[in-house]
Structures are given as structure tokens and as C-alpha cells.
Amino acid sequence: MDLQLRDRAAIVGGASQGIGFGIARRLALEGARVAMLARREPSLLEAAERIRAETGASVVPVVADIRKAEHIRRAVEEAVKVFGTIHIVVNNDGAPPVGRLAGFDDAAWQRAVEQNLMSVVRMVREVTPHMRAAGGGSVVNITALSSIQPMIGFGLSVATWAGVIGLAKTLSLELAKDRITINTICPGLIDTPRLSTVFTRRAEQEDRDPSVVVEEVKQSVPIGRLGTPEDIAALVALLVSPLGSFITGTTIQVDGGGRQSLL
Numbered sequence: 001m002d003l004q005l006r007d008r009a010a011i012v013g014g015a016s017q018g019i020g021f022g023i024a025r026r027l028a029l030e031g032a033r034v035a036m037l038a039r040r041e042p043s044l045l046e047a048a049e050r051i052r053a054e055t056g057a058s059v060v061p062v063v064a065d066i067r068k069a070e071h072i073r074r075a076v077e078e079a080v081k082v083f084g085t086i087h088i089v090v091n092n093d094g095a096p097p098v099g100r101l102a103g104f105d106d107a108a109w110q111r112a113v114e115q116n117l118m119s120v121v122r123m124v125r126e127v128t129p130h131m132r133a134a135g136g137g138s139v140v141n142i143t144a145l146s147s148i149q150p151m152i153g154f155g156l157s158v159a160t161w162a163g164v165i166g167l168a169k170t171l172s173l174e175l176a177k178d179r180i181t182i183n184t185i186c187p188g189l190i191d192t193p194r195l196s197t198v199f200t201r202r203a204e205q206e207d208r209d210p211s212v213v214v215e216e217v218k219q220s221v222p223i224g225r226l227g228t229p230e231d232i233a234a235l236v237a238l239l240v241s242p243l244g245s246f247i248t249g250t251t252i253q254v255d256g257g258g259r260q261s262l263l
């Protein structure tokens, strides 16, 4: 199926590894031009080069920390300078620390709000004038299954990503007339460097073999495996494609059946 993404101009956050890398690669494979964002330059340059070599796409690495308003503004400017416009934005990056909510002070909350919520507010504010001028566009937010099925220890993310879901739903109404769609994906367990770190830490804490921990976690997923960045990227590609232009304001889990709820 041709997703009609050839020459579309995209910005993908947290694109040097994991889910963001998978999304940037998929969009490039579909013929899009991609600005890839991350903080650490060496790994970002290496990731951009890998995608460029594999796909031949126009790929622009932009060093940026999405917690900083000025970095977001500069990243959008750089992408527009190279591509002329922006059609697609994928808001993805790291996440606030894990821990019981009683242990977090105002400063920790402020950092979580900046990282998970304000980064999306600011990015959308910067890109919508370009999307409007281009005749439309698509925004996809990557959150987590825990933002619709809360888990103990993930409260900073749950609370701030719930804000992103509310923001996206409202924006989908406000931006529909401009033919700009906005949707939110809630990944379940996805095999990335971040998840490996979580498994290693858990195995150390419980003094167990990491491979046993991984196997147990896999068996907890109804479909019997971890997700891959490609599983997330496939949905992103549809949502940002002209073929997905009637889909907006949705919150969709990609979790191998992990969510246990009717709604």
C-alpha cells in the first residue's frame, strides 16, 4: 500500500534510538524527509547516517532538548530551513523518573510537566502555522499504556501524559478546520534500550538472571512477545498518511492486548 508520504516533511523527537528511531526509519522508508531530534550528538549523527544509508532519504539530525522552549523553536526553524515546511510531527522522547508520588517535590513535578506536557504544547504551537500554510498536517504523541491504565511508580508520567491526552483531544477539535490531525499512541512493553535498562535493574534488585525476567515479562503480554519500535512506527505511518486523514482526536494503545478494559 502506498501511504503517499513521499517528500512529506517530518520532525521526529527522541529519534536516536528506540521507538523514535523506528518511527524516523519507517517514515524515511516511505519516502518522507525527516528531521531527527535528540540531545546527545554522537548517537544522533550515527542514527541519522544509518537511516540515510538504508533509505536514501533526506535526513537532518538536530541536537535539541525538548524540555527547553528555545531548543524546540530552533529545531523547527532548522527543519523548515531545510525542508521548506512541516507536515508531520511526532512528539516522543524520554520520561520523568519512576517512583512513588509522595517522594516527588514541586521541582520534580515542574520538570515532569516541562518534559511530557509543555514540550508538546510548545512543539504544536511552533509547527501549526507551517502546517496551516501547507494545507494540513499531522501530530502524533507517544505516551504510554500507563497513561490510560495507571501503574504504581509511574505517577509523574501518568499525570502529565493524561494532560497530553486532554490537550490532543481539544486540539483535534480546534485544528480540524485547518486539516491538522492529532492523535496519541499509548505503547505497551516495547523492546528498546530503555526497556533493557529497566529489565537489567529489576534483575539486579531481585538478584535474578535478566533473561528469566525478560521471559516472564513476555509471558505477561497476551500476544506472547514484546512489541517492537516497528509496531509503533507502522501505526504512526498510517496516522500521518493522507490515508489516515479522517482519524483525529484518538488515543490508541499498541500493547499486544495488555490493556484490560472495555473502554
Ligand SMILES: NC(=O)c1ccc[n+]([C@@H]2O[C@H](COP(=O)([O-])OP(=O)(O)OC[C@H]3O[C@@H](n4cnc5c(N)ncnc54)[C@H](OP(=O)(O)O)[C@@H]3O)[C@@H](O)[C@H]2O)c1
Pocket (backbone or CB within 6 Å): 013, 014, 015, 016, 017, 018, 019, 020, 037, 038, 039, 040, 041, 043, 064, 065, 066, 067, 092, 093, 094, 095, 142, 143, 144, 145, 186, 187, 188, 189, 190, 191, 192, 193, 194, 195
Ligand atoms: N519502551 C517501552 O516499553 C515504552 C513503553 C511505553 C512508553 N514508552 C515511552 O516511549 C518513549 C520512548 O521510549 P524508548 O523506549 O524508545 O526510549 P529510549 O530507548 O530511552 O530512547 C529515548 C530517545 O529520546 C531521546 N531523548 C530523551 N530525552 C530527551 C529530551 N529531553 N530531549 C530530546 N530527546 C530526548 C534519547 O536520546 P538522548 O538521550 O540523546 O536525548 C533517545 O533518542 C518514552 O517517553 C517512553 O516513556 C516506552
